[in-house]
Amino acid sequence: MIQRQPSVRSAGNGGQPLGHASLRRANLALVLRHLRDEGPCSRADIADSTGLHRATVSSLMAELLERGLVREVGTERAGAIGRPRRAVALDGSHVGALGMEINVDYIAVHGTDLSGRVLVERRIGFDAMGHGPDRSLVELGRVTRRVIGDMKRAGASPGGIVVGVPGLVDSVRGIVAVAPNLGWHGLPLAERLRAELGALQVPVFVDNDANLAALAEYAFGVAAGTPDMISLTGEVGVGGGIIVGGRLLGGADGFAGEVGHLPVDPAGERCGCGRIGCWETKVGFSALVRVAVRDQTYGLDGAPAPDPDERATEIARDLAAGDRRMADAVAEVGRWLGLGGSILANLFNPRVIVVGGYFARLAEQLIPPAQAELEQLVVAGPAARCRFLASDLGFGAASRGAASMVIDHIMEDPTAIGSAPIAHNIAGQRI
Structure with missing residues (x-):
């Protein structure tokens, strides 16, 4: 996974020890990443590999099971004798990640679950430049609602949405500062799209399309x-x-x-x-x-x-x-x-x-x-x-990178799933 250096905004503890909630969130992320990288393994193996106390791992695993991010997959034995160990694996089949891109002449969509299973992928022709920001936001909202419905029918609800735009983006505030080829200036795209989604209440974030494409190339490309x-x-x-x-x-x-x-x-x-x-x-x-x-x-x-x-x-x-x-x-x-x-x-x-x-x-x-x-x-x-x-990766690289950004964030903060909506930014953490 591509490394991201935290921005100044996220370095708020001034070097002080993490609080209990932050420490638990970090440990949940550590366990979840271990399962992603190493595959199914027992709680004891996770404790041995991560250095966490076994009782801590058991408590963390109980929470991850409750959030639906892991599942038990059977038993394994430690040697010829000894008690069988129950193995756990990354699940997240009900957790979705929705990546989108709006460009001059199309809207691209890439929706996956947490394991990377592709649930929906399409590109819809749309003259965003000709329709202007207001009508473009209405169309983007319509496409997003339809895709969220498709993902839910496939068994996964999006844990976040990232939209790629060809222009200068203030990703912390979700504002398109300027997109020359679209003719957009100072557009609060994240806020406007959240309003278009209404009661769906899915966190929305915005980033530059080329940065998202680079993430996809780094993770999946040639x-x-x-x-x-x-x-x-x-x-x-x-x-x-x-x-x-x-x-x-x-x-x-x-x-x-x-x-x-x-x-x-x-x-x-x-x-x-x-x-x-x-x-x-x-x-x-x-x-x-x-x-x-x-x-x-x-x-x-x-x-x-x-x-x-x-x-x-x-x-x-x-x-x-x-x-x-x-x-x-x-x-x-x-x-x-x-x-x-x-x-x-x-x-x-x-x-x-x-x-x-x-x-x-x-x-x-x-x-x-x-x-x-x-x-x-x-x-x-x-x-x-x-x-x-x-x-x-074709013309869908940016939307694929956007979906992977949502997954990365969930991996870094598992408490965002099965609890209150995400309250901090997915994007914007770079050199």
Whole structure:
């Protein structure tokens, strides 16, 4: 699991000993993580492995059983003689985690139970940019209510919801500070979505979509476990999630990773953020469509955007058919992708740059020119050993990362399940 350094806000005890409630919560988390990592085992084995007193483990296990987070799965013997030990295992089949993403042209959903069993996964086409924040929140609420119903019918109620948004997010307060490609500013998305859900009373949190995609790549993707990596979203805009030493880089205000707005061409196109020549004006999906298919736009100037996966499939089909203009446009995007990648490689020295979204769908044509450009421009040259890799998580990486964030939080605070609603933030704990 990706490491998260607590934020200043969470370090409120000033180094003093933990209170009883905090200590018990920490011990519950320790036992639950042990079962997740090691699989079914007895109470005595947990005590031996964690250093907790056996009576303490028994008490903790009773609470976890009551909350439905573990279950007894049979007996095991310690050697040829001796009393059988009752084994316990992580359960949580009734506890759900709902991850969502709202982007320019779709809403993605990934719902699982605590064990990671996928309960619901879908992407719904929706013109969020064209509909504006108010109608988008109504639609997001409608989709969320329907998905929660689906999850409950599958036997799990969400213990939390995390929504990914392409923009600058104050994750502690659940506010979208600015999402240029959506045209949102100062939107209290968490509060508004909770209001849309009404009596459902599910905790809601918000984070940057690229950070959530990076969490998914680190946990499940083609470079899973790589301690120094960068994940790039390939959408209308381009976002980046940066992992350094196994930790997600958030920055002083949680706004790190806005790589799509690196200035790369002072004489270039105007970006959705209002500036000239941002990187995403060269490598964003709308930029590719603008160059390759001049009589069409994608996600620009209020034009309705088709499903990005379908549009990427069309482009891949044109490439396979030998469309020369399309091939030249993709190669040009690949070179700009490599140029921006070299800047990131010089700054963060990652081992891999994982490209998702449409980048991954067109990886066969995009990555060779991107890799060549990166190797030419990176200061460390071959010593940097940084390479582009195509994600295999599709356009749902952010929603999958959002669901995993909910699960991580439940693992860190089991008291959030079967008790009062979560009273502190899931997101926002980064370097």
